[in-house]
Every structure is written in C-alpha cells, then in structure tokens.
Amino acid sequence: MTASVTTTPARDAYGPNLRQRLAARGLDAVTLLAVPAALFSLALFVYPFAFGLVLSFEPKAGGWLSNYQRFFADPFLYETIGKTLWLSLPVTLLNLFLAVPIAFRVRLMRNQRLLTAILVLPITLGTVLVAEGLLNYLGPQGWFNRTLMTFGLISQPLKLVHNYWGVFASLLITGFPFTFLLTLSYVTGIDPALEQAAATLGANAWQRFRHVYLPLLMPGFAITFCLSFVQAFSVFPSAVLLGAPAGPTRVISIAAYQAAFEEYDYSMASAVAMIMGVVQLAIVVAVLASRGLFYRGPASGAKG
Amino acid sequence: MIRDTTLGAKLWATAVWAFVIFFVLNLFAMIGTVVTSSFATRWLGTWLPAGWTTRWYYSAWSEFQLGDVLLVTFQVVGLVVLISGVLGVTAAYALARRDFPGKRLLMLLFLLPLLIPPITFGIPLATVLYQTGLAGTFWGVVAANLVPTVPFVILVMIPFIEQIDPKLEAAARVFGANTFKLFIHVLLPLLLPGILAALLLVLVRTIAMFELTFLVAGPTSQTLVVALYYAVFAAGVRAVQSIDAMAVVYMVTTLIWLVVALRFVNPAQIVTRAKQQPAH
Amino acid sequence: MTIALSKFDEVRLDRVSRDFGALNALREVNLTIKRREFIALLGPSGCGKSTTLNCIAGLLPVTGGAIWLDKHRVDTLKPEERGFGMVFQNYALFPHLNVRQNIGFGLKMRGTPRAEIDRKVNEAIGLVRLQGQENKLPGQLSGGQQQRVAIARAIVIEPPLVLMDEPLSNLDAKLRLEMRAEIRRIHNELGATTIYVTHDQDEALSLADRIVVLKDGIVRQVGTPKELYEAPAHLDVADFMGFRNRLKGKVVSHENGHAVIDVEGARFKGVARDALAPGAAAVVAVRPDDMVASDEGPHALKAVVDTIEYRGREFVGTAHSAQGSDLVFRSDHTVEPGSTVHLTADERVLIFPGQN
Ligand SMILES: Nc1ncnc2c1ncn2[C@@H]1O[C@H](COP(=O)(O)OP(=O)(O)OP(=O)(O)O)[C@@H](O)[C@H]1O
Numbered sequence: 001m002t003a004s005v006t007t008t009p010a011r012d013a014y015g016p017n018l019r020q021r022l023a024a025r026g027l028d029a030v031t032l033l034a035v036p037a038a039l040f041s042l043a044l045f046v047y048p049f050a051f052g053l054v055l056s057f058e059p060k061a062g063g064w065l066s067n068y069q070r071f072f073a074d075p076f077l078y079e080t081i082g083k084t085l086w087l088s089l090p091v092t093l094l095n096l097f098l099a100v101p102i103a104f105r106v107r108l109m110r111n112q113r114l115l116t117a118i119l120v121l122p123i124t125l126g127t128v129l130v131a132e133g134l135l136n137y138l139g140p141q142g143w144f145n146r147t148l149m150t151f152g153l154i155s156q157p158l159k160l161v162h163n164y165w166g167v168f169a170s171l172l173i174t175g176f177p178f179t180f181l182l183t184l185s186y187v188t189g190i191d192p193a194l195e196q197a198a199a200t201l202g203a204n205a206w207q208r209f210r211h212v213y214l215p216l217l218m219p220g221f222a223i224t225f226c227l228s229f230v231q232a233f234s235v236f237p238s239a240v241l242l243g244a245p246a247g248p249t250r251v252i253s254i255a256a257y258q259a260a261f262e263e264y265d266y267s268m269a270s271a272v273a274m275i276m277g278v279v280q281l282a283i284v285v286a287v288l289a290s291r292g293l294f295y296r297g298p299a300s301g302a303k304g
Numbered sequence: 305m306i307r308d309t310t311l312g313a314k315l316w317a318t319a320v321w322a323f324v325i326f327f328v329l330n331l332f333a334m335i336g337t338v339v340t341s342s343f344a345t346r347w348l349g350t351w352l353p354a355g356w357t358t359r360w361y362y363s364a365w366s367e368f369q370l371g372d373v374l375l376v377t378f379q380v381v382g383l384v385v386l387i388s389g390v391l392g393v394t395a396a397y398a399l400a401r402r403d404f405p406g407k408r409l410l411m412l413l414f415l416l417p418l419l420i421p422p423i424t425f426g427i428p429l430a431t432v433l434y435q436t437g438l439a440g441t442f443w444g445v446v447a448a449n450l451v452p453t454v455p456f457v458i459l460v461m462i463p464f465i466e467q468i469d470p471k472l473e474a475a476a477r478v479f480g481a482n483t484f485k486l487f488i489h490v491l492l493p494l495l496l497p498g499i500l501a502a503l504l505l506v507l508v509r510t511i512a513m514f515e516l517t518f519l520v521a522g523p524t525s526q527t528l529v530v531a532l533y534y535a536v537f538a539a540g541v542r543a544v545q546s547i548d549a550m551a552v553v554y555m556v557t558t559l560i561w562l563v564v565a566l567r568f569v570n571p572a573q574i575v576t577r578a579k580q581q582p583a584h
Numbered sequence: 585m586t587i588a589l590s591k592f593d594e595v596r597l598d599r600v601s602r603d604f605g606a607l608n609a610l611r612e613v614n615l616t617i618k619r620r621e622f623i624a625l626l627g628p629s630g631c632g633k634s635t636t637l638n639c640i641a642g643l644l645p646v647t648g649g650a651i652w653l654d655k656h657r658v659d660t661l662k663p664e665e666r667g668f669g670m671v672f673q674n675y676a677l678f679p680h681l682n683v684r685q686n687i688g689f690g691l692k693m694r695g696t697p698r699a700e701i702d703r704k705v706n707e708a709i710g711l712v713r714l715q716g717q718e719n720k721l722p723g724q725l726s727g728g729q730q731q732r733v734a735i736a737r738a739i740v741i742e743p744p745l746v747l748m749d750e751p752l753s754n755l756d757a758k759l760r761l762e763m764r765a766e767i768r769r770i771h772n773e774l775g776a777t778t779i780y781v782t783h784d785q786d787e788a789l790s791l792a793d794r795i796v797v798l799k800d801g802i803v804r805q806v807g808t809p810k811e812l813y814e815a816p817a818h819l820d821v822a823d824f825m826g827f828r829n830r831l832k833g834k835v836v837s838h839e840n841g842h843a844v845i846d847v848e849g850a851r852f853k854g855v856a857r858d859a860l861a862p863g864a865a866a867v868v869a870v871r872p873d874d875m876v877a878s879d880e881g882p883h884a885l886k887a888v889v890d891t892i893e894y895r896g897r898e899f900v901g902t903a904h905s906a907q908g909s910d911l912v913f914r915s916d917h918t919v920e921p922g923s924t925v926h927l928t929a930d931e932r933v934l935i936f937p938g939q940n
C-alpha cells in the first residue's frame with residue numbers, strides 16, 4: 001500500500017511506516033523465522049568450509065601452497081584422484097545406462113510401490129552394512145561364488161572382495177537404486193501423449209526415444225548423473241572394508257581421512273577435502289553446463 | 305509408453321526384467337548371508353551353517369556394549385529429528401510464504417549441504433569441532449548430523465507449505481487469532497502430515513548416516529552404524545558371527561523405521577524430495 | 585515402413601470391442617466411414633469416444649473385431665505404420681521443438697528430403713495461418729495457435745484419415761467458434777476424411793456430415809445432423825439433442841406413426857417410431873423452445889412456475905407439474921414465480937416407450 005490520494009500537504013504523515021515498507025519488500029516477522037536456520041547453516045556449514053579453506057593454506061611446514069604442492073608431488077596422494085574417478089565414473093555411467101531402460105519399463109507397471117520399496121532398502125541400510133554383507137556374500141566361500149560354481153560357470157571362486165570389484169559392486173548396489181529412482185521420477189514426468197503423438201506421426205520405438213524422450217530427458221539425466229557421481233566419488237567405508245585401501249581403491253576420501261586422523265595434520269586434510277570438492281565441482285559444472293544445449297522447461301505438450 | 309508386441313520388444317523387456325530380478329535376488333541374498341551367519345554355530349565352506357544358535361546375539365550385546373550404543377543412537381537421532389524439525393519447519397515457512405531480497409542465495413545455502421557429500425564438508429567440520437572441543441562429545445555428533453538434515457527438512461517442507469492456501473491463515477487472523485494461536489490451531493494441524501513425513505525421512509537417514517558421525521564421534525558418542533564399521537574394520541578380533549549379529553541388530557533398527565516411514569511417504573522421496581519439484 | 589494406403593474408399597469398423605478388465609469400454613462397434621466424410625463421434629463423458637479413436641489410431645489394441653481400410657486390415661498394425669494424422673485433446677506438441685520442427689516431425693520420421701519437408705511445412709503453415717510464428721516454441725504460443733500447430737502437424741503428412749479428440753475443449757468460447765469454422769475449412773480444402781470426437785452437440789451438428797452417437801460403448805444412432813436433430817431414435821439420443829422436457833404418461837392412441845399421450849390429464853401428440861399399445865407407459869420428449877406457455881387450453885399441462893428469466897426476445901422459465909415433473913418452457917410474456925401456467929407443445933414432439 002502506498003500513500004492514498006489526499007489533498008492535504010502533510011502527505012508523508014499518511015505514508016507507510018518503516019514496518020510496512022519493509023513488509024512490502026518481504027521483510028517482516030515471518031521472514032525472521034528463517035534466521036535461526038540460516039545462522040545455523042552459517043555456523044556449521046559455511047564457517048567450517050571457509051575455515052578449512054584458509055587452514056589448507058596454513059600448512060604445518062613450508063609456504064602457503066605447500067600442502068597442495070605436496071599433494072600433487074606425491075603419487076601416493078595425487079593418484080587417489082585418478083583411482084577415485086576410475087571407480088566413480090564407470091559405476092555412475094553403468095548405473096545410468098541400466099536405470100534408463102528399467103525406468104521406461106517400470107513406468108508401465110501398475111504397482112510400482114513394492115519394487116521401489118525393495119530398491120530403497122540398500123539406500124536406507126547404508127554403505128557400511130552393504131559392505132559387511134558383500135564381504136560375506138561375494139567372498140570365496142560366499143553364496144555368489146558357490147552358485148556360479150554349482151552351475152559350472154567358473155571352476156574356482158572369483159576374487160571379488162578386497163579389490164576394485166568389491167567396491168564396484170557395493171557402489172552398484174547402493175548407487176543403482178538411487179540413480180533408478182531419480183530417473184524414474186524424470187521419466188514419469190513426461191506426458192505420455194507426446195509419445196503417442198510421435199507414434200501417429202510415424203516414429204518407431206527407437207525414433208520416439210531418440211527424438212522425443214531423449215531431448216526432453218537430457219537435463220534430468222544430467223542432474224541424475226551429477227548427484228549419483230558425487231555420491232560415488234565420495235565413497236569411503238566400502239573402499240576401506242571391501243577394497244584394497246592401500247592399493248587400487250585408495251580413494252581420495254581415505255587420503256583425507258588419514259591426513260586428519262592418522263597424521264593429525266588438519267591443514268593437509270582440509271587441503272585434500274578442498275581438492276576433492278574442486279574435482280567434483282569441475283565435473284558437475286561441466287555436465288550441467290552441457291545441459292544448456294538442451295530444451296529445459298515443462299515436459300508436457302499443453303500450456304498451463 | 306506404447307506397448308510393443310514384436311519379438312525384439314519382447315526380448316528387450318525380458319532382458320530388462322532379468323536384470324531387475326538379478327539385482328533384487330543378489331540384494332536379498334546379501335542380506336540373507338548376514339542373517340544366516342548371525343545364527344550360525346560354525347559356517348565354513350558350506351552352503352548352510354553346521355548348526356543354529358542365538359548365542360551370538362548375547363555375546364555381541366555385551367562385547368560391543370550394544371545397550372549403550374543403542375541408547376546413544378536413539379538419543380542422537382531423537383535430538384536431530386527434534387531440532388531439525390523446529391529449525392527446518394520455521395525456515396521453510398518463511399521461505400514458502402515470503403519473497404525477500406537474498407532468498408535465492410539462502411536457498412542455495414540450504415541446497416549445498418545436500419549436494420556436497422558429507423565426507424567433503426565433514427572433514428573441515430570435524431576440524432572446527434576438534435578445535436572447539438565439541439568433537440568426540442554427544443553434542444558434537446548431534447551438531448554434525450544436523451548439517452544435512454535441517455536443509456533436508458526445509459526443502460521437503462517448502463512445497464508442502466506452498467500448497468496450503470494462505471487465505472486460510474488470513475481468515476484465521478481476521479477472526480482474531482494471534483500468531484501463536486494461528487500456529488497451534490491452524491498451521492500445525494495442516495502441516496502435521498508433511499512434518500511427520502519429513503521427520504521420518506530424517507530419522508531413517510540419520511540412523512544410517514555414517515560419515516559425519518564417524519568423523520566427529522568419540523568412544524562414548526558412537527552411533528550404531530559407526531560401531532558396526534569399527535567392528536567390521538577390526539574383523540578377526542571378534543567372531544564373524546558376532547559382527548553379523550550386530551549387523552542384524554542394526555538392520556532391524558533401520559528397517560523398523562523404514563517400514564513406518566513407507567506408510568507415510570512414497571519410497572522415491574527417500575531419494576528425492578517431492579516429485580513435483582525436480583531439482584532443476 | 586509400410587504406411588497404410590493413402591487413398592481409400594472407406595474405413596470400416598467391424599464389431600470392434602475393447603475391454604479394460606471387466607469394463608467393456610466398446611461393445612461390437614460397427615461403423616463405415618466414406619472417403620472425404622466428416623464424422624463426429626458424440627456422447628457423454630466416459631462413453632468410449634476416446635477409446636474408439638485410440639483403437640483406430642493404434643494407440644490401444646482392440647480386444648475384439650477388426651478395422652479395415654478397404655481390403656486392408658489395419659488394427660494389427662503399429663500406430664506408426666498406419667499413417668493416420670491425429671490431433672490430441674491437449675495437443676501433445678513437442679515442447680522442445682519449435683513450430684516448424686513440430687509440424688515437420690512426421691515428414692522427418694518418414695525420411696522425406698529436407699527441401700520437400702520445407703516446402704510442405706510452409707504450405708501447412710499457410711493453411712493454418714501461422715505465418716510469422718515458425719520459430720516459436722509451443723510454450724510461447726496462445727491456445728488457439730497451439731491448436732493450429734497440432735492440426736498442421738497432423739495434416740502435413742497427408743494422412744488418409746485425420747482423427748481429432750476434442751480438439752477445441754481447451755479453448756474459450758469465442759475461439760472455439762472460430763476454430764470450428766477453421767477445422768471445417770481445412771477439411772474441405774484438403775479433401776480429407778475426418779473423425780472428430782466431441783461431447784458438444786452444437787459442435788457435432790455444425791461440423792459433421794454424419795454424427796455417431798455413443799453411449800456406454802454402444803453405437804446408439806448414426807445419421808446426418810438433420811436426422812439426429814429431428815428424429816432421434818432413442819430417448820438418450822433425444823436427451824443429447826436438447827429434448828430437455830421428458831414427461832411420463834400413458835398412450836391414448838397410436839396410428840400412422842403418431843401417438844397421443846395422456847400426461848397428468850393433459851394431452852400431447854407427437855411422432856412415435858416404436859409400436860405403442862394403448863394404455864402402455866410412454867415418455868413425451870419436447871425441447872424447451874417448443875414447450876409454450878399459453879392461456880388456458882383444454883389439453884394443456886398445468887404447472888407451477890419456479891423461476892423465470894428474461895432472454896431478450898422471450899422469457900424462459902422452469903416449472904414443475906403436480907406430479908413433480910420438471911419442465912423448461914418459453915413464454916412471450918413474463919409470469920410470476922408461484923403462479924400456474926398452461927403448457928402446450930404442438931410441433932417436434934417425440935414419443936418414446938417408457939417403463940412402468
Ligand atoms: N486405460 C484404461 N484403463 C481402464 N479403464 C479405462 C482406460 N481408459 C478408459 N477407460 C474407461 O473406458 C471408458 C471409456 O473411456 P473413454 O476415455 O473412451 O471415454 P470418453 O468418451 O473419451 O470420455 P470423455 O468425454 O470424458 O473424454 C470409461 O469408463 C473409462 O473409465
């Protein structure tokens with residue numbers, strides 16, 4: 001509300017007071033309700049991050065960059081980036097490639113709830129339990145190897161734990177449901193009439209996917225990829241328990257953890273965490289930037 | 305999707321279902337392995353154990369001090385649920401109802417802890433907590449766990465609050481309700497289903513939250529999942545079955561709440577927030 | 585890809601049925617549509633109109649019967665092999681493609697050379713008068729423009745048969761009238777064959793060469809608009825054609841296709857198709873326009889006025905008879921609510937058999 005029309009000279013006396021002017025900009029008592037959460041987030045998220053960033057430039061010894069110099073000079077450290085990517089990228093891509101056709105199928109199901117509830121299981125159980133379970137299940141005496149041997153597919157147990165494949169399997173089992181459920185929500189968001197329209201216009205199943213679904217889903221797939229990738233990239237408990245934490249599955253989280261809790265070098269640990277964040281961010285930004293190439297907007301044919 | 309009935313389409317469908325079944329079978333077999341082992345007297349090199357027993361549960365209970373660990377776990381989870389509920393719902397209400405300068409920035413601030421994995425921000429967070437002496441304490445664990453849960457509640461609640469007609473609140477005010485009465489008599493009843501769903505999800509996620517608790521917990525402030533990690537990490541010290549018994553105890557605690565949660569929320573929500581709001 | 589014939593003499597639905605579990609959405613529908621005809625499928629919500637259209641388009645498999653294009657059976661073909669054009673109720677425009685790409689989509693799928701696509705798309709854009717909008721995305725178009733894109737997209741592939749599912753239902757009243765004329769113009773210009781689904785009888789009457797009335801998955805009547813309007817064969821079709829007054833009575837006499845019915849002591853004379861024995865129950869159906877309030881007459885039906893509305897040229901009122909039948913009538917002077925009127929109907933009165 002602005003001042004009402006009046007002929008008296010003391011117009012300003014009728015003008016909005018400070019409280020009303022602030023309210024007009026959206027600042028009133030209700031807005032203040034956001035303050036506690038914002039303060040909390042500043043104290044426990046922004047401040048530690050900033051603190052860690054600064055700390056990473058204040059190494060125990062050497063110049064301000066020496067943590068980073070040490071990281072990129074020591075193969076035991078810098079190779080963790082490659083090892084982590086070598087795990088997380090293939091797993092994320094595989095998860096996405098598996099999730100898409102399955103999401104297209106499951107969309108047709110009347111009762112999706114049971115399947116989605118089953119798939120939510122490994123996510124809620126968490127990485128530690130999955131690692132513990134797989135340790136037995138995929139072990140040389142586990143049911144998995146036994147079954148393969150019973151069917152005569154292999155003559156001696158495959159080595160599936162304490163190496164790359166153990167971690168790979170655990171990332172698949174916790175990552176696939178996550179990727180799948182995200183993909184499903186994007187796929188079901190697309191108006192089925194679009195596909196029907198394409199079919200009446202002569203597009204076969206592959207053309208419908210290629211020219212209608214794919215362009216509409218690309219932005220969603222990009223986001224799914226990023227979220228799944230970020231999870232896989234920060235793999236920690238399963239890399240320790242199921243992998244070879246001194247060898248091929250010495251991922252970057254392990255390096256950060258060891259710096260902090262074995263060497264008690266918080267400055268170095270912060271530097272590793274920052275490097276980890278930057279690598280993730282670089283990949284996420286690259287993928288999301290490519291999203292700009294695609295149509296982004298409501299995925300239904302009609303207005304409103 | 306248009307149902308295709310050609311041979312190729314059928315083969316494709318079969319392949320897709322075969323994978324789903326393969327995945328689910330392995331998942332259940334993995335869980336089955338843990339459960340079977342926890343009841344096994346001796347299980348070496350055979351399909352099934354030599355005999356069955358429940359004694360591992362008793363030994364795990366005393367060896368791992370499961371009583372204490374469970375108590376700490378429930379206290380941590382309870383406090384995290386309570387605090388993130390209060391902080392999250394109030395902030396979500398402000399964000400849903402008001403447009404103010406800096407709102408987008410604030411939203412970004414709340415989105416980031418959900419997009420950045422806990423291990424990345426957990427290390428600097430743990431560093432700060434160690435320097436302030438909070439790390440290793442009960443409250444340190446609670447504080448660390450709140451970092452992702454408060455934003456989670458906010459983002460789940462915003463769409464829920466937005467769909468409640470603001471006219472209802474206006475009406476209540478016209479009839480003379482002050483802010484407190486408005487909250488108790490109008491908002492809370494309307495918001496309750498949403499709050500319940502959000503908090504159940506927080507509960508399920510916090511029980512399973514390993515990284516943050518692991519980074520800041522001390523010996524007396526461990527939650528069950530961290531205790532399980534240490535047990536598996538130190539495998540060989542204790543009988544495998546004993547660790548598996550502990551794993552089953554952990555599974556049961558998680559699954560009870562998962563089953564409760566699934567009564568109120570769509571499974572997909574455990575992964576994403578409300579479906580109408582894909583994270584564009 | 586085998587596209588069904590582009591020229592044909594007739595489309596024939598031969599005992600087409602479609603079940604959804606226990607629900608029979610279509611029951612043995614028989615229908616023959618000649619080339620260049622404009623057919624309207626009319627019926628209340630849920631009667632199976634969309635189902636019929638989807639079966640013809642191939643979006644739903646039929647569960648019984650067959651669909652023929654002359655001597656070619658098409659119900660076994662996939663939708664993309666039939667080559668029919670379809671306009672969807674919500675248009676189903678591809679949101680990521682601009683107007684030009686949307687319209688050209690079907691041609692592109694057929695592998696038509698680029699130059700030819702451009703030429704045909706331009707033609708189609710001219711036909712639906714969308715010049716200047718070519719590069720907009722669907723989200724940037726008004727409802728009526730989206731509608732035109734949907735039509736252009738369906739006809740640019742020169743389909744032998746164009747299917748339209750309530751294409752005007754999302755538009756406001758004025759635009760609906762304009763687009764109605766447009767659709768008829770395009771149909772005539774192209775010499776296409778069109779099946780048009782609607783639940784609006786005005787639309788059906790003004791557009792179609794023939795109207796098919798569906799109810800509960802059964803074809804109730806097929807005929808020209810004039811036939812349906814003047815001589816609906818069943819009470820439910822009459823209901824749909826605006827015979828809002830339905831009066832229960834007893835047959836007094838029936839000869840030469842005309843019957844006299846006694847309704848609460850009043851007499852109505854009208855056309856009766858079905859055999860009616862004197863004394864049997866019957867229903868008199870009269871349009872509000874033909875139910876006139878008059879001064880006292882020997883055969884008039886007495887009713888108490890409930891409401892009266894001024895409509896410019898005349899008054900339209902509602903009333904109820906002593907036995908509780910609701911009536912809608914016309915009057916050239918105002919009458920007071922609560923007063924008694926004498927209602928008579930002399931023309932376009934239809935008599936149907938009734939239940940006791
Ligand atoms: N996929 C389906 N599963 C089950 N029943 C269906 C399905 N599609 C349609 N039906 C049922 O079939 C009947 C006919 O539906 P249809 O969509 O053809 O009606 P309609 O005449 O187009 O109605 P409207 O004018 O409301 O669009 C309805 O009773 C409907 O509930």
Ligand SMILES: [Mg+2]
Nearest residue numbers: 633634635749
């Ligand atoms: Mg319909």
